[in-house]
Amino acid sequence: MSIRDKTLSSDINNFPRYRMVLSCKAASLLDYIQTQHDNFIKLVNGYKQNIISNKFDIRSKRILTICLMFAFISANSYFLLKNLINYSTRNNVIIFLLTVSFCSMLLFGHHRQKQKAQDVLSKNPINFLCFLAQITFVTFITIPFILYIHASQNNIFSDIIFPFMPTLIFGLFCIYHFRVSSFIIFFISQIIFLLKEFNFVSQNIYFTLEGVEFFTCNIIILAVFDYYRTSSFFAFHEKTTSHRSKEIIASITQENQQAAYCDPITGLANRRQFFVDLKAINTPCKHDGIPFSVGIIDIDSFKRTNEIYGHDIGDIILDRIGHRLCLALQQQALVYRIGNDEFGFILPGNKDRNILSQQATHIVTAITHPIRVHNNNIIISCSVGCAMSYLHTADSTQIFEHADYALYHAKRGGQGQVVVFDVGHELELREMALIEQAMEKADFEKEFFPEFQPIIDAKNHRIVAFESLARWYSPSLGFISADKFISIAEQTGTITRLTPLLFEKTLKEAKKWPTSIRVCFNLSALDISTEKQIDRLIDLLTQSGIAPERIEFELTETAVMHNFTAAFMNVKKLQKTGVSIALDDFGTGYSSLSHIQSFPMNKLKIDRSFVTDLHYNNKNYKIIKSIITLCQEMNLECVVEGVECEEEVFLLSNMGIHFMQGYYYSRPMSSENVINYISKYENLDTID
DSSP, rough: OOOOOOOOTTTTTOHHHHHHHHHHHHHHHHHHHHHHHHHHHHHHHHHHHHHTTTSSSSHHHHHHHHHHHHHHHHHHHHHHHHHHHOOHHHHHHHHHHHHHHHHHHHOOOOOOOOOOOOHHTTTTTHHHHHHHHHHHHHHHHHHHHHHHHHOOOOHIIIIIIIIHHHHHHHHHHHHOOOOHHHHHHHHHHHHHHHHHTTEEEEEEEHHHHHHHHHHHHHHHHHHHHHHHHHHHHHHHHHHHHHHHHHHHHHHHHHHHHHHHOOTTOSBBOOHHHHHHHHHHHHHHHHOOOOOOEEEEETTHHHHHHHHHOOOOHHHHHHHHHHHHHHHHTTTTTEEEEEESEEEEEETOOOOOOHHHHHHHHHHHHHHHEEEEETTEEEEOOOOEEEGGGGGGGOOEEEHHHHHHHHHHHHTTTTTTTTEEEHHHHHHHHHHHHHHHHHHHHHHHHEEEEEEEEEETTTTTTTTEEEEEEEEEEETTEEEEEHHHHHHHHHHHTTTTHHHHHHHHHHHHHTTOOOTOEEEEEEEHHHTTHHEEEEEEEHHHHHTTOOGGGGGEEEHHHHHHHHHHHHHHHHHHHHHTOEEEEEEEEEEEOOOHHHHHHHHHOOOOEOGGGGGGTTTHHHHHHHHHHHHHHHHHHOOOOEEEEESSSHHHHHHHTTTOOOEEEETTTTTOHHHHHHHHHHHHTTTTTTTT
């Protein structure tokens, strides 16, 4: 059965989840902007590096850079030591400690990560106006220092610390980041210092250049410290946000776990929980020999109920059914909703087949009572299939499959039926498995073929049609009954391949018959509910060249009710081509008079079960009489199946039925024998 998707009930608070989703989206947007910015920086750096990489590879560039840096640092160290000689040992120690401390701070703060200088600056979260404000602030700080250094000569700050500080900062910046752009800045700073030492520039020009260099150093320091400040803020924010996110995720996880194992409509445990519990119960029961029973309850024609009353009322009905199940089982069993219109139960400790059957019958009785919803008295029926664990040594999944197969038998028997799985069903399952395996390996073109059974006009003694019946001869299993392999083909979906093949072969044979003889062809539930299959059949009919008026498609009530809306639309599509529609096996399915009235069809076929013992079964006689009256009122043709004796022909003819089909006239025959059978009736006015 198909499972209809349902959203969680509205009482679940989804606000934390939405807030987390919005936060994630905002973070994703910021990450995207940052990624685009980093990509731009990489592009610029790549362009700069490509200028050098045209002549040197990466290794050569690094060797050259290290050599030049070593030369510059050696030169600066020489000038530094030369100036330090003129000052006291204490000052030398102070300068040394300041230098080492500053180096250690930078190296330890970055953990020697090889990160681009541009990346450090690009992660500064301040906007452009704030950045301009910081530049202005640094400028005002730099100017007093320049004026002070220019005014005071021959002291340790102006002669040593101030000239050496840009060298130290830029040197560490280059060593740390190891990028061409930083190396260029470092190179410029050294040029300025060397020009002054060798008196290539005047003192004023030197202090001007030093002021520019000092300004640049302050900008770098400010950016680095601002980066660490914002990094610490984001680390704290990330920690608090992460804690809040964990709380939200834990809340959502709890809600999801509840939704994962609980049905939101009925409040019962769902299909997933059913199998979890079934496995948990089955394991100790197999070891200790404690029996238990499994039941599957299917609501008859619930899809049609949804179509008539709507899904909202359908949900209310499901909730009421779940409540009735719990009351009917009186806490003796675990109750579940395992599908759209399916419920399940596990009954521990039961080993009596009769008790299980009585319990299932009690469930059917409890559910069958009308359900009143919005002034509507809705009558619901159900079918129940059960299986008992003590009969099997199988695992929990196979026990469920046995109960499902029992449900399949219950559905075939009509509405409100109860079937308990037994040994006979187990043999059928094995046989079905063999048939399914043979069907998977079958050569459809060679093994499947149609046989034909005539439909006779008993009044005029002539053939009006032949019904095409599917046949299968398997090399491994021999002839297989259509009642067995058709149901398997429908369950596995193989019927979508089989139907077009048999229809094409049927049309090929029908072209050999007189044009006055029609051909009847059966369609399954899957055929009439699939639009592509209908289109395929129409194409085959068009290609055959046979007049559509000669074709009659037969549908069972069960097939129509499988998906009434889709069947209605597809049958209307078939009728537009000119074909006729017959409702087969009438009286044995799940349809009602309202369905018959609205469904587009031209003929009713009365099931053979009503013809059996017609000559002494007064009830069957009245049923057939009522169907004949119905057909006359609705202007429908009527055909009776299963006619096997002359007495039945006589009674049916007196009741006003003229079209008959059954062994009395002929058993299904091969295509080769159809022509001979037709010739037998060509010039006869009566049937002996």
